[in-house]
Amino acid sequence: MKNTVPLKLNPIIYTLILLLSFISCQNPESKTNLPKLDKPIVTPSPNKSATPSKRTKKVVPLTNENLITELTKFGAENPETMVLMKTPKGNIKIKLYENTPLHRANFIRLIKNDFYKGTMFYRVINHFMIQGGDSDDWERQTIKQKMGSYTLPAEIKKENIHKKGALSMAREYENNPEKRSVSFEFFIVQGTKYTEGELLGAQQQYKLNITDENKIIYKTVGGTPHLDGQHTVFGQVIEGFEVIDSIAASKVDYGNWPIENITLDFEILK
Numbered sequence: 001m002k003n004t005v006p007l008k009l010n011p012i013i014y015t016l017i018l019l020l021s022f023i024s025c026q027n028p029e030s031k032t033n034l035p036k037l038d039k040p041i042v043t044p045s046p047n048k049s050a051t052p053s054k055r056t057k058k059v060v061p062l063t064n065e066n067l068i069t070e071l072t073k074f075g076a077e078n079p080e081t082m083v084l085m086k087t088p089k090g091n092i093k094i095k096l097y098e099n100t101p102l103h104r105a106n107f108i109r110l111i112k113n114d115f116y117k118g119t120m121f122y123r124v125i126n127h128f129m130i131q132g133g134d135s136d137d138w139e140r141q142t143i144k145q146k147m148g149s150y151t152l153p154a155e156i157k158k159e160n161i162h163k164k165g166a167l168s169m170a171r172e173y174e175n176n177p178e179k180r181s182v183s184f185e186f187f188i189v190q191g192t193k194y195t196e197g198e199l200l201g202a203q204q205q206y207k208l209n210i211t212d213e214n215k216i217i218y219k220t221v222g223g224t225p226h227l228d229g230q231h232t233v234f235g236q237v238i239e240g241f242e243v244i245d246s247i248a249a250s251k252v253d254y255g256n257w258p259i260e261n262i263t264l265d266f267e268i269l270k
Helices: 011-025 067-077 101-112 138-147 196-206 212-220 241-248
Strands: 082-087 090-096 119-125 129-132 166-171 181-189 233-239 263-268
Touching: 067 101, 082 101, 090 101, 090 241, 101 181, 101 233, 101 263, 119 241, 129 241, 138 181, 196 212, 233 241
Parallel strands: 119 263
Antiparallel strands: 082 090, 082 263, 090 233, 119 129, 129 181, 166 181, 166 233
């Protein structure tokens, strides 16, 4: 039997081989589960984000234990409810709901600390919704650590429905009986207009109780009624519906990521 002897490599060449092997093993995208089209589930975004702001302020990191106290305090000191989302497709004006105080305070806190600056819409499904608010790039991870590791208690209100323009928070569907929202990822509903028959089918399939008033909204304005009771709606677009349609119509890859990067940032109006 012929003996085999490992080749003795030049140290520099050996280092380069190790480096190339390490790079080749890295997946350019985060591990994702292929989402169902009817659920805005949490899908960690690939390392495709723009450079985040360097102006992140010192904040108390939130945990599930301290968030109610800290967000209640922050909300009282920061009562703003009107924000402007800026995108390459145009601006979207959003009114935040006061009946979801923890989600409102969390959103304002993130905006004031430049968390969303330079992030992108990374999941876009036409006639359903546009989703953004997170990134797995290294610098964003540093900001996330400063903001804290937590989920938000559900603040689901019957009057806050997923009509077109609804601002809602994503959540995990598995092992989450309390329907707690994730910390950062949000989506804006585009949806579609429903017929009476389609609403009846949605009610039966998803065990919904859609009021006559909301039926009119879903038939004339449109939305995604099957998400009602599943996610916390904490705001509503009041201007820029055409921008939602423009973003939703973007060409996307196999993971529903827009081919053309659509960055976003927020400005607090009042």
